Amino acid sequence: MGRDIGTHIHLSRNCHREYILCCLSYYRFSKRPGCLEAIRRTIPGAETEGKGFAMKVITLLNEKGGVGKTTLAVHLAAGLAIRGQRVVLIDADAQANATIAFGLAKEPGFYDLIVRHAPYQDVMRLIPQDRYAPQDSIVRELMLIPSNLETRSISTSISDAFAVLKRLLELRETVDTVVIDTSPTPSLLHSSIYMATDALLYPTLLEKWSFDGLRESIAHKEQFQPIRRQYKLPDITFLGIVPTMTRLRTLEHSDNLTYLTESFPGQVYDPIPLRTIWTEATSARKTVFALAPGSKTATDAWNFVDRAQEVLYAKA
Ligand SMILES: Nc1ncnc2c1ncn2[C@@H]1O[C@H](COP(=O)(O)OP(=O)(O)OP(=O)(O)O)[C@@H](O)[C@H]1O
Numbered sequence: 001m002g003r004d005i006g007t008h009i010h011l012s013r014n015c016h017r018e019y020i021l022c023c024l025s026y027y028r029f030s031k032r033p034g035c036l037e038a039i040r041r042t043i044p045g046a047e048t049e050g051k052g053f054a055m056k057v058i059t060l061l062n063e064k065g066g067v068g069k070t071t072l073a074v075h076l077a078a079g080l081a082i083r084g085q086r087v088v089l090i091d092a093d094a095q096a097n098a099t100i101a102f103g104l105a106k107e108p109g110f111y112d113l114i115v116r117h118a119p120y121q122d123v124m125r126l127i128p129q130d131r132y133a134p135q136d137s138i139v140r141e142l143m144l145i146p147s148n149l150e151t152r153s154i155s156t157s158i159s160d161a162f163a164v165l166k167r168l169l170e171l172r173e174t175v176d177t178v179v180i181d182t183s184p185t186p187s188l189l190h191s192s193i194y195m196a197t198d199a200l201l202y203p204t205l206l207e208k209w210s211f212d213g214l215r216e217s218i219a220h221k222e223q224f225q226p227i228r229r230q231y232k233l234p235d236i237t238f239l240g241i242v243p244t245m246t247r248l249r250t251l252e253h254s255d256n257l258t259y260l261t262e263s264f265p266g267q268v269y270d271p272i273p274l275r276t277i278w279t280e281a282t283s284a285r286k287t288v289f290a291l292a293p294g295s296k297t298a299t300d301a302w303n304f305v306d307r308a309q310e311v312l313y314a315k316a
Protein backbone atom coordinates (compact mmCIF):
# COMPACT_ATOMS: atom_id res chain seq x y z
CA MET A 1 0.00 0.00 0.00
CA GLY A 2 2.93 2.33 0.77
CA ARG A 3 4.15 2.11 -2.78
CA ASP A 4 0.58 2.01 -4.05
CA ILE A 5 -0.32 5.30 -2.43
CA GLY A 6 2.90 6.96 -3.61
CA THR A 7 2.56 5.58 -7.14
CA HIS A 8 -1.04 6.59 -7.33
CA ILE A 9 -0.22 10.12 -6.29
CA HIS A 10 2.52 10.24 -8.91
CA LEU A 11 0.28 8.85 -11.65
CA SER A 12 -2.64 10.98 -10.66
CA ARG A 13 -0.59 14.18 -10.99
CA ASN A 14 -1.36 14.29 -14.71
CA CYS A 15 -5.02 13.46 -14.19
CA HIS A 16 -5.30 16.21 -11.65
CA ARG A 17 -3.49 18.74 -13.77
CA GLU A 18 -6.73 19.19 -15.72
CA TYR A 19 -8.70 19.66 -12.53
CA ILE A 20 -6.29 22.32 -11.26
CA LEU A 21 -6.08 24.08 -14.62
CA CYS A 22 -9.83 24.09 -14.82
CA CYS A 23 -10.02 25.63 -11.34
CA LEU A 24 -7.42 28.23 -12.07
CA SER A 25 -8.63 29.24 -15.48
CA TYR A 26 -12.01 29.85 -13.91
CA TYR A 27 -10.55 32.41 -11.61
CA ARG A 28 -9.40 35.78 -12.82
CA PHE A 29 -5.73 34.85 -12.62
CA SER A 30 -3.48 36.49 -15.13
CA LYS A 31 -0.10 35.10 -16.10
CA ARG A 32 1.39 38.57 -16.51
CA PRO A 33 3.96 38.99 -13.69
CA GLY A 34 2.87 42.56 -12.92
CA CYS A 35 -0.66 41.38 -12.55
CA LEU A 36 0.33 38.49 -10.27
CA GLU A 37 2.15 40.96 -8.06
CA ALA A 38 -0.89 43.22 -8.00
CA ILE A 39 -3.13 40.34 -6.95
CA ARG A 40 -0.68 39.40 -4.20
CA ARG A 41 -0.68 42.98 -2.95
CA THR A 42 -4.46 42.89 -2.67
CA ILE A 43 -4.19 40.15 -0.01
CA PRO A 44 -4.11 42.06 3.24
CA GLY A 45 -1.06 41.02 5.23
CA ALA A 46 0.63 39.27 2.30
CA GLU A 47 3.60 41.56 2.86
CA THR A 48 4.98 38.90 5.24
CA GLU A 49 5.96 37.05 2.03
CA GLY A 50 5.90 33.36 2.74
CA LYS A 51 6.38 33.62 6.49
CA GLY A 52 2.74 32.95 7.25
CA PHE A 53 0.68 34.50 10.00
CA ALA A 54 0.29 33.81 13.71
CA MET A 55 -3.33 32.81 13.12
CA LYS A 56 -3.52 29.24 11.77
CA VAL A 57 -6.12 27.89 9.40
CA ILE A 58 -6.61 24.13 9.71
CA THR A 59 -8.75 22.34 7.12
CA LEU A 60 -10.11 18.81 7.42
CA LEU A 61 -10.32 17.02 4.10
CA ASN A 62 -11.04 13.66 2.56
CA GLU A 63 -12.82 13.35 -0.75
CA LYS A 64 -14.75 10.41 0.62
CA GLY A 65 -17.94 10.94 2.58
CA GLY A 66 -18.66 9.77 6.11
CA VAL A 67 -15.05 9.40 7.31
CA GLY A 68 -15.26 11.69 10.35
CA LYS A 69 -14.29 15.10 8.91
CA THR A 70 -17.10 16.98 10.65
CA THR A 71 -16.75 15.03 13.89
CA LEU A 72 -13.04 15.82 14.12
CA ALA A 73 -13.43 19.45 12.93
CA VAL A 74 -16.02 20.05 15.66
CA HIS A 75 -13.86 18.39 18.35
CA LEU A 76 -10.68 20.11 17.24
CA ALA A 77 -12.39 23.52 17.38
CA ALA A 78 -14.00 22.72 20.74
CA GLY A 79 -10.82 21.24 22.21
CA LEU A 80 -8.72 24.27 21.24
CA ALA A 81 -11.35 26.65 22.68
CA ILE A 82 -11.42 24.64 25.93
CA ARG A 83 -7.61 24.94 25.99
CA GLY A 84 -8.01 28.71 25.82
CA GLN A 85 -7.57 29.51 22.13
CA ARG A 86 -9.73 31.96 20.22
CA VAL A 87 -11.31 29.67 17.64
CA VAL A 88 -13.65 30.12 14.69
CA LEU A 89 -15.16 27.01 13.11
CA ILE A 90 -16.24 27.41 9.50
CA ASP A 91 -18.85 25.09 8.09
CA ALA A 92 -17.89 24.97 4.42
CA ASP A 93 -20.17 22.05 3.57
CA ALA A 94 -23.70 22.57 2.21
CA GLN A 95 -24.84 19.61 4.31
CA ALA A 96 -24.29 21.95 7.30
CA ASN A 97 -23.37 19.09 9.62
CA ALA A 98 -20.93 21.18 11.67
CA THR A 99 -23.73 23.73 12.17
CA ILE A 100 -26.25 21.09 13.20
CA ALA A 101 -23.65 19.40 15.43
CA PHE A 102 -24.10 22.26 17.93
CA GLY A 103 -27.87 22.53 17.52
CA LEU A 104 -27.57 25.81 15.63
CA ALA A 105 -29.79 26.83 12.72
CA LYS A 106 -28.70 26.30 9.13
CA GLU A 107 -28.00 29.72 7.63
CA PRO A 108 -26.09 31.07 4.64
CA GLY A 109 -23.31 32.43 6.90
CA PHE A 110 -20.37 31.19 4.85
CA TYR A 111 -22.10 32.13 1.59
CA ASP A 112 -22.84 35.63 2.87
CA LEU A 113 -19.27 36.04 4.09
CA ILE A 114 -17.64 35.03 0.81
CA VAL A 115 -20.15 36.05 -1.85
CA ARG A 116 -22.08 38.94 -0.32
CA HIS A 117 -19.05 40.26 1.59
CA ALA A 118 -21.11 40.41 4.79
CA PRO A 119 -19.38 41.79 7.90
CA TYR A 120 -18.30 39.13 10.41
CA GLN A 121 -20.68 40.39 13.08
CA ASP A 122 -23.60 39.51 10.79
CA VAL A 123 -22.52 35.92 10.07
CA MET A 124 -20.72 34.68 13.19
CA ARG A 125 -22.71 32.70 15.72
CA LEU A 126 -21.74 32.02 19.32
CA ILE A 127 -21.85 28.33 20.20
CA PRO A 128 -23.45 27.83 23.63
CA GLN A 129 -20.75 26.64 26.02
CA ASP A 130 -22.81 23.69 27.30
CA ARG A 131 -22.74 22.28 23.76
CA TYR A 132 -18.98 21.95 23.55
CA ALA A 133 -17.37 22.06 27.01
CA PRO A 134 -17.76 20.20 30.32
CA GLN A 135 -20.11 21.88 32.78
CA ASP A 136 -18.63 24.72 34.86
CA SER A 137 -15.33 24.76 32.98
CA ILE A 138 -13.72 28.07 32.15
CA VAL A 139 -13.20 28.19 28.43
CA ARG A 140 -12.93 30.58 25.53
CA GLU A 141 -15.95 31.46 23.46
CA LEU A 142 -16.26 29.31 20.36
CA MET A 143 -17.63 30.94 17.21
CA LEU A 144 -19.22 29.31 14.18
CA ILE A 145 -19.76 30.53 10.65
CA PRO A 146 -22.77 28.42 9.72
CA SER A 147 -23.77 26.87 6.45
CA ASN A 148 -26.83 25.86 4.50
CA LEU A 149 -27.57 24.73 0.93
CA GLU A 150 -26.40 28.08 -0.45
CA THR A 151 -22.81 27.06 0.34
CA ARG A 152 -23.10 24.89 -2.76
CA SER A 153 -23.44 28.05 -4.91
CA ILE A 154 -20.26 29.68 -3.62
CA SER A 155 -18.04 28.00 -6.20
CA THR A 156 -20.13 29.35 -9.09
CA SER A 157 -20.47 32.80 -7.53
CA ILE A 158 -16.84 33.74 -6.89
CA SER A 159 -14.20 34.52 -9.44
CA ASP A 160 -11.34 35.27 -7.06
CA ALA A 161 -9.08 32.40 -5.96
CA PHE A 162 -8.23 34.40 -2.85
CA ALA A 163 -11.83 35.05 -1.83
CA VAL A 164 -11.59 32.85 1.28
CA LEU A 165 -8.04 33.89 2.21
CA LYS A 166 -8.88 37.60 2.00
CA ARG A 167 -11.85 37.25 4.36
CA LEU A 168 -9.93 35.05 6.82
CA LEU A 169 -7.03 37.47 7.01
CA GLU A 170 -9.42 40.03 8.50
CA LEU A 171 -9.45 37.78 11.59
CA ARG A 172 -5.72 37.55 12.08
CA GLU A 173 -5.52 40.02 14.98
CA THR A 174 -8.41 38.51 16.92
CA VAL A 175 -8.37 34.77 16.29
CA ASP A 176 -5.77 32.07 17.02
CA THR A 177 -7.16 29.21 14.96
CA VAL A 178 -9.71 28.82 12.20
CA VAL A 179 -10.95 25.26 11.63
CA ILE A 180 -12.64 24.53 8.29
CA ASP A 181 -14.93 21.55 7.77
CA THR A 182 -15.23 20.66 4.09
CA SER A 183 -17.59 18.67 1.90
CA PRO A 184 -16.41 15.38 0.42
CA THR A 185 -17.00 16.59 -3.14
CA PRO A 186 -14.18 18.69 -4.58
CA SER A 187 -15.29 21.98 -6.11
CA LEU A 188 -13.91 25.38 -7.00
CA LEU A 189 -14.58 26.38 -3.41
CA HIS A 190 -12.00 23.79 -2.34
CA SER A 191 -9.43 25.58 -4.53
CA SER A 192 -10.06 28.83 -2.71
CA ILE A 193 -9.84 26.96 0.61
CA TYR A 194 -6.45 25.49 -0.43
CA MET A 195 -5.18 29.04 -0.94
CA ALA A 196 -6.39 30.00 2.55
CA THR A 197 -5.18 26.94 4.47
CA ASP A 198 -2.04 26.62 6.62
CA ALA A 199 -2.41 22.99 7.62
CA LEU A 200 -4.36 19.98 6.36
CA LEU A 201 -5.64 17.11 8.43
CA TYR A 202 -7.01 13.95 6.83
CA PRO A 203 -9.47 11.72 8.66
CA THR A 204 -9.86 8.30 7.06
CA LEU A 205 -11.57 4.99 7.61
CA LEU A 206 -9.28 1.96 7.41
CA GLU A 207 -11.07 0.95 4.24
CA LYS A 208 -10.34 1.00 0.53
CA TRP A 209 -12.80 3.72 -0.58
CA SER A 210 -11.62 5.98 2.15
CA PHE A 211 -7.98 5.44 1.12
CA ASP A 212 -8.96 6.37 -2.44
CA GLY A 213 -10.42 9.65 -1.16
CA LEU A 214 -7.26 10.20 0.88
CA ARG A 215 -5.03 9.70 -2.17
CA GLU A 216 -7.10 12.13 -4.22
CA SER A 217 -7.01 14.73 -1.46
CA ILE A 218 -3.25 14.45 -0.92
CA ALA A 219 -2.67 14.67 -4.67
CA HIS A 220 -4.72 17.87 -4.82
CA LYS A 221 -2.71 19.37 -1.95
CA GLU A 222 0.51 18.68 -3.86
CA GLN A 223 -0.93 20.42 -6.92
CA PHE A 224 -1.61 23.59 -4.97
CA GLN A 225 1.84 23.94 -3.36
CA PRO A 226 3.58 25.42 -6.46
CA ILE A 227 0.69 27.81 -7.02
CA ARG A 228 0.92 29.00 -3.43
CA ARG A 229 4.68 29.48 -3.79
CA GLN A 230 4.03 31.59 -6.86
CA TYR A 231 2.04 33.91 -4.63
CA LYS A 232 4.64 33.73 -1.85
CA LEU A 233 2.32 31.86 0.45
CA PRO A 234 4.02 29.26 2.68
CA ASP A 235 3.60 25.56 1.86
CA ILE A 236 0.62 23.88 3.46
CA THR A 237 1.66 21.85 6.51
CA PHE A 238 0.71 18.17 6.42
CA LEU A 239 -0.82 17.83 9.88
CA GLY A 240 -1.34 14.11 9.56
CA ILE A 241 -3.83 11.32 8.96
CA VAL A 242 -6.38 10.26 11.58
CA PRO A 243 -7.81 6.74 11.32
CA THR A 244 -11.40 6.95 12.57
CA MET A 245 -14.15 4.48 13.45
CA THR A 246 -11.54 1.76 13.66
CA ARG A 247 -12.21 -1.88 14.54
CA LEU A 248 -8.69 -3.17 14.98
CA ARG A 249 -9.89 -6.65 15.90
CA THR A 250 -10.84 -7.15 12.27
CA LEU A 251 -8.10 -8.31 9.93
CA GLU A 252 -9.05 -5.72 7.32
CA HIS A 253 -8.65 -2.77 9.68
CA SER A 254 -5.47 -4.00 11.36
CA ASP A 255 -3.83 -4.78 7.98
CA ASN A 256 -4.90 -1.43 6.56
CA LEU A 257 -3.53 0.39 9.60
CA THR A 258 -0.16 -1.29 9.01
CA TYR A 259 -0.27 -0.24 5.35
CA LEU A 260 -1.11 3.31 6.30
CA THR A 261 1.59 3.70 8.94
CA GLU A 262 4.19 2.21 6.57
CA SER A 263 3.07 4.58 3.82
CA PHE A 264 3.19 7.68 6.01
CA PRO A 265 5.77 7.03 8.73
CA GLY A 266 5.26 9.28 11.74
CA GLN A 267 2.21 10.95 10.19
CA VAL A 268 -0.58 8.63 11.32
CA TYR A 269 -2.37 9.53 14.56
CA ASP A 270 -3.54 6.99 17.14
CA PRO A 271 -6.61 5.28 15.71
CA ILE A 272 -9.95 6.51 17.08
CA PRO A 273 -12.05 3.41 17.75
CA LEU A 274 -15.66 3.02 16.67
CA ARG A 275 -17.75 3.83 19.74
CA THR A 276 -21.42 4.65 20.11
CA ILE A 277 -20.76 7.75 22.25
CA TRP A 278 -19.66 9.60 19.12
CA THR A 279 -23.06 9.11 17.48
CA GLU A 280 -24.87 9.75 20.77
CA ALA A 281 -23.02 13.05 21.02
CA THR A 282 -24.00 13.88 17.43
CA SER A 283 -27.67 13.17 18.26
CA ALA A 284 -27.45 15.23 21.48
CA ARG A 285 -25.94 18.13 19.46
CA LYS A 286 -22.93 18.17 21.76
CA THR A 287 -19.27 17.26 21.72
CA VAL A 288 -18.07 14.24 23.67
CA PHE A 289 -16.23 16.75 25.92
CA ALA A 290 -19.64 18.10 26.97
CA LEU A 291 -21.63 14.87 26.89
CA ALA A 292 -19.20 12.44 28.50
CA PRO A 293 -16.12 14.30 29.75
CA GLY A 294 -14.78 11.38 31.78
CA SER A 295 -15.25 8.75 29.07
CA LYS A 296 -12.64 6.83 27.08
CA THR A 297 -14.09 8.52 24.02
CA ALA A 298 -13.32 11.96 25.47
CA THR A 299 -9.75 10.74 26.13
CA ASP A 300 -9.49 9.62 22.48
CA ALA A 301 -10.74 13.04 21.41
CA TRP A 302 -8.22 14.83 23.66
CA ASN A 303 -5.34 12.67 22.33
CA PHE A 304 -6.32 13.73 18.85
CA VAL A 305 -6.54 17.45 19.73
CA ASP A 306 -3.21 17.35 21.59
CA ARG A 307 -1.42 15.62 18.73
CA ALA A 308 -2.80 18.05 16.14
CA GLN A 309 -1.72 21.01 18.27
CA GLU A 310 1.72 19.50 18.87
CA VAL A 311 2.34 18.82 15.17
CA LEU A 312 1.04 22.23 14.16
CA TYR A 313 3.38 24.14 16.44
CA ALA A 314 6.33 21.79 15.84
CA LYS A 315 6.05 22.33 12.08
CA ALA A 316 4.90 25.96 12.08
N1 LIG B 1 -15.13 7.09 16.21
C1 LIG B 1 -16.41 7.02 15.86
N2 LIG B 1 -17.20 5.99 16.30
C2 LIG B 1 -18.50 5.92 15.94
N3 LIG B 1 -19.13 6.80 15.15
C3 LIG B 1 -18.39 7.83 14.68
C4 LIG B 1 -17.01 8.01 15.01
N4 LIG B 1 -16.57 9.14 14.39
C5 LIG B 1 -17.62 9.64 13.73
N5 LIG B 1 -18.72 8.88 13.89
C6 LIG B 1 -20.05 9.06 13.29
O1 LIG B 1 -19.93 8.79 11.90
C7 LIG B 1 -20.85 9.60 11.17
C8 LIG B 1 -20.10 10.28 10.03
O2 LIG B 1 -19.14 11.17 10.58
P1 LIG B 1 -18.93 12.64 9.99
O3 LIG B 1 -20.24 13.29 9.72
O4 LIG B 1 -17.98 13.33 10.90
O5 LIG B 1 -18.21 12.29 8.61
P2 LIG B 1 -17.85 13.29 7.41
O6 LIG B 1 -16.57 12.82 6.81
O7 LIG B 1 -17.92 14.68 7.88
O8 LIG B 1 -19.07 13.01 6.41
P3 LIG B 1 -19.41 13.88 5.09
O9 LIG B 1 -18.34 13.58 4.10
O10 LIG B 1 -20.77 13.40 4.67
O11 LIG B 1 -19.40 15.33 5.48
C9 LIG B 1 -21.48 10.56 12.17
O12 LIG B 1 -22.75 10.09 12.51
C10 LIG B 1 -20.55 10.49 13.39
O13 LIG B 1 -21.26 10.68 14.62
Ligand SMILES: [Mg+2]
Pocket residue numbers: 069070071093097181182183
Ligand atom coordinates in the same frame (compact mmCIF):
# COMPACT_ATOMS: atom_id res chain seq x y z
MG1 LIG C 1 -19.06 16.29 7.17
